[in-house]
Amino acid sequence: MDMVSMGLLAAMGALATVAGASEDLESDVGSQSNPNSQVQLAAQVGHPHRIYNKAISGEPPSNALYAALAAVTASVLMSGYGMNAFFAIAIGAVVAAIFNGIFSVTAYMGRNTSQARFNQYVYLDVLRTHTTAIMAHAYITAFCVVSISYIMTAPWLPIQHPFPFPLVALIWGLAIGAIGSSTGDVHYGGEREFQNYIFGAGLNAANSGDIVTKAEAGLRSSIDNVWFCARFGGPVTGMAFGLTVFLDNWRTTIFDPATQGWYAVLTGIVIVILFIVYNRILEIRARKRYGPYPEYKGDIEA
Amino acid sequence: MSVAAGGGAAKIDKTKLMMYGLGGGVLGIYLAHVLNEVTGTTYFSFLAGLGVIAAVVMGADATRRVCSYGIGTGVPSIGLMAMGMGLVAAMFGLSIGGVAGPIIGIAVSMGFGYFVGLLTNRIIKMNIPVMEETLMTLGGAGAIVLIGLGVMVSGVIDYRTIIGNVIDTGYIAIIFIAGSLAILHPFNANLGPDETQDRTLIHAVSAGALAMFATGLASLETIGSEGIISMIVAAIVWLVFFRRFFELVKRDSAGVKGTGLLPEGGL
Numbered sequence: 001m002d003m004v005s006m007g008l009l010a011a012m013g014a015l016a017t018v019a020g021a022s023e024d025l026e027s028d029v030g031s032q033s034n035p036n037s038q039v040q041l042a043a044q045v046g047h048p049h050r051i052y053n054k055a056i057s058g059e060p061p062s063n064a065l066y067a068a069l070a071a072v073t074a075s076v077l078m079s080g081y082g083m084n085a086f087f088a089i090a091i092g093a094v095v096a097a098i099f100n101g102i103f104s105v106t107a108y109m110g111r112n113t114s115q116a117r118f119n120q121y122v123y124l125d126v127l128r129t130h131t132t133a134i135m136a137h138a139y140i141t142a143f144c145v146v147s148i149s150y151i152m153t154a155p156w157l158p159i160q161h162p163f164p165f166p167l168v169a170l171i172w173g174l175a176i177g178a179i180g181s182s183t184g185d186v187h188y189g190g191e192r193e194f195q196n197y198i199f200g201a202g203l204n205a206a207n208s209g210d211i212v213t214k215a216e217a218g219l220r221s222s223i224d225n226v227w228f229c230a231r232f233g234g235p236v237t238g239m240a241f242g243l244t245v246f247l248d249n250w251r252t253t254i255f256d257p258a259t260q261g262w263y264a265v266l267t268g269i270v271i272v273i274l275f276i277v278y279n280r281i282l283e284i285r286a287r288k289r290y291g292p293y294p295e296y297k298g299d300i301e302a
Numbered sequence: 303m304s305v306a307a308g309g310g311a312a313k314i315d316k317t318k319l320m321m322y323g324l325g326g327g328v329l330g331i332y333l334a335h336v337l338n339e340v341t342g343t344t345y346f347s348f349l350a351g352l353g354v355i356a357a358v359v360m361g362a363d364a365t366r367r368v369c370s371y372g373i374g375t376g377v378p379s380i381g382l383m384a385m386g387m388g389l390v391a392a393m394f395g396l397s398i399g400g401v402a403g404p405i406i407g408i409a410v411s412m413g414f415g416y417f418v419g420l421l422t423n424r425i426i427k428m429n430i431p432v433m434e435e436t437l438m439t440l441g442g443a444g445a446i447v448l449i450g451l452g453v454m455v456s457g458v459i460d461y462r463t464i465i466g467n468v469i470d471t472g473y474i475a476i477i478f479i480a481g482s483l484a485i486l487h488p489f490n491a492n493l494g495p496d497e498t499q500d501r502t503l504i505h506a507v508s509a510g511a512l513a514m515f516a517t518g519l520a521s522l523e524t525i526g527s528e529g530i531i532s533m534i535v536a537a538i539v540w541l542v543f544f545r546r547f548f549e550l551v552k553r554d555s556a557g558v559k560g561t562g563l564l565p566e567g568g569l
Contacts, residue, residue, distance in 0.1 A: 048564050050564070055491055056491065057487060061378050061482060061486070064475075065483055072472075072475065075472070076522050076523040080522055080523035106505060106509075106547065110493075110551070111492070113494075113555040114492050114494025117496055122558045122559065123562065124560050164470065165472055167474070170479060
């Protein structure tokens with residue numbers, strides 16, 4: 001362990017935190033991933049809406065595409081044309097954001113068109129105002145993820161991961177998509193789309209698609225949703241991804257994997273156990289404090 | 303055919319699409335190889351990319367047919383599975399077959415797909431009638447996409463060159479994921495009760511062109527500035543087919559509005 005490695009580790013943790021937050025917010029502007037099924041159902045149960053329906057794919061494959069594309073572009077610019085890493089990664093992230101915009105537009109148009117019988121219109125102003133916000137978040141995510149991958153693979157830096165740069169970016173893209181999907185979506189799907197139901201009540205299957213389509217004033221847009229998610233869902237996703245990157249690399253930075261590999265494995269196990277215990281305590285406290293969780297009264301006879 | 307997630311009946315027959323996909327894919331890959339070898343350049347690599355677009359259309363149609371059944375998984379899983387099967391088979395074919403490698407790879411991948419389909423229907427008992435046939439088609443499409451984009455980056459059908467240019471550089475990352483999205487995105491993006499086959503397939507062409515463009519970027523380093531031809535061709539194909547997709551959106555949708563409130567009954 002040296003100071004350079006620790007500095008790089010801190011930089012990776014910080015980049016991952018920003019990337020996690022922007023990834024979750026990017027998916028929230030477009031209602032990608034889990035909450036998407038409810039947006040998709042809304043028109044079918046009689047609630048046409050003006051919410052963005054960005055069904056590109058699940059978050060892991062789409063973020064893997066942005067990260068891999070940005071890394072490939074950066075790699076070509078660096079090794080083929082001798083460009084400085086910082087500018088190469090920035091240009092790579094721009095290309096990724098453009099691809100993100102194209103896929104978002106086709107997904108919004110396609111999904112809404114396929115609901116014609118439910119009177120779901122394709123609103124071009126929704127496309128104009130929201131796609132740019134989606135692309136901006138995708139740019140930040142791609143830039144941060146590719147920077148992490150570059151730090152891990154650059155030949156002049158100490159980590160020197162054996163995998164090639166674009167492949168590491170692909171794996172981190174998949175990872176950030178998975179974490180964004182599992183951590184942040186709950187806040188948007190459970191708490192924003194269904195804010196007219198009692199907190200903690202869960203979603204009865206009969207209420208599927210009954211999402212909030214009207215805002216405090218006017219109709220609800222996805223920009224309103226991302227404003228809400230930026231309060232908690234986005235930052236908490238950032239923290240989850242930042243901690244994942246930081247703690248995972250921390251244990252292999254303090255213990256040399258070549259000579260002290262088992263210490264790194266044991267540290268990993270200890271970290272996982274600590275988190276399980278912490279999560280359990282947090283869950284019990286939340287149940288007690290926020291309820292209502294009525295006691296089970298037995299089955300009601302028909 | 304009235305099904306859960308997908309929309310109207312197929313206007314283009316699946317056998318015809320399979321012929322175009324397989325024929326176009328193999329033709330594109332071999333034309334790129336032969337013309338590059340004969341002329342001693344890499345100007346014709348873009349032809350492999352055009353072959354890939356044909357295979358993507360075939361794969362997107364197979365995705366459409368199998369995912370219409372509500373198979374209990376997301377559409378993306380099917381596209382990624384196609385590329386997974388294609389990757390193993392393509393590398394196997396190229397490593398043992400030399401110039402005949404693509405044919406062997408595609409055949410093995412299709413056999414692989416058929417076998418996986420048999421397993422899902424007979425062992426897991428999903429009992430989805432089109433499973434064997436669609437997974438076979440998807441396996442073939444995955445293999446053509448991987449080999450085609452690999453040849454686009456390398457310029458020739460040669461195992462060692464493809465390993466050096468595609469695997470060692472890490473460009474397999476973009477080939478794999480852009481190819482997967484090209485196969486899975488068209489149906490995923492058009493999913494719904496009023497989905498139409500022509501709109502999904504036109505979208506597949508534009509998504510295939512995006513995969514070709516992304517891989518063309520990678521080929522700028524491996525085959526040099528000739529790679530720009532692939533990017534320009536891909537950009538033109540994308541532009542033409544995106545405009546056609548928008549025309550079909552206007553044809554099929556309840557209404558394309560500049561702005562406006564919700565329709566009657568929505569408030």
